Amino acid sequence: MGFAIGGSVKLLCGLPHTTQTQSQANCSNSMALLLPPSAAVGRFSSTVSSLRPRKLNNTFATLSQTWSEEANWVEATSSFFDQDKRPIMLFDGVCNLCNGGVKFVRDNDRNKTIRYEPLQSEAGKMLLRRSGRAPDDISSVVLVENDRSYIKSEAVLKIMEYIDFPFPQLAFLVQFVPLFIKDFAYDNVANNRYTIFGRSESCEI
Incomplete structure (x- = not known):
């Protein structure tokens, strides 16, 4: 009942997964x-790059990076909702x-x-x-x-x-x-x- 990118892939409980621990099995x-789409994240990052002072700029850059990572995980788990x-x-x-x-x-x-x-x-x-x-x-x-x-x-x-x-x-x-x-x-x-x-x-x- 898990999923991993790459490796041996099986199907259990409706989701693709790799070999699991006994408790999961x-x-x-x-x-x-x-979550924002990747395009929106890009526009947000561009806007952030023009902000001052630097501390505020760094704060928003961190938020942008976090949202970008979430958007990547949306893509990585999209197969869970494809079918x-x-x-x-x-x-x-x-x-x-x-x-x-x-x-x-x-x-x-x-x-x-x-x-x-x-x-x-x-x-x-x-x-x-x-x-x-x-x-x-x-x-x-x-x-x-x-x-x-x-x-x-x-x-x-x-x-x-x-x-x-x-x-x-x-x-x-x-x-x-x-x-x-x-x-x-x-x-x-x-x-x-x-x-x-x-x-x-x-x-x-």
Whole structure:
């Protein structure tokens, strides 16, 4: 359930991948921030080059480089959406709460509108980079669409919009709660998920 450029490529859980660890191999049925196109990045870089003072110039140059890297990862992971436009839910593969959440979503997704991929897999790490996040950041569920990604409480609400009644309606109501309150609640659960719910040695999905 991972993906790598070059090397031996196989197909598992709907995504191309190289040989994985045992924990990743146990997974099955798997498989953002709005990113600027490369042309826009180039125009942004040209504008930045004329700014003064130098410190401000360097700051924007760093931002431009970061966006350019994200655009490159969009291209590198484009094959994940070439034949299948369904969004991909990235989750912590060894978290009991997260595995339970994936099972719940899958059981309430009769039309199979969502794919799943552990954050720890190679494909998961690439999709994290596509979303502008560090490849080892497993602090939040991430929902990756073809042109955008969602994290924390926004990811949860977006997932609810995709699955069966009554969850889209519940998501509509919860969206009126201020984001900082929703993310505060999300972070409190996420930061204590191993303590409260435990963890497993391998991905159970």
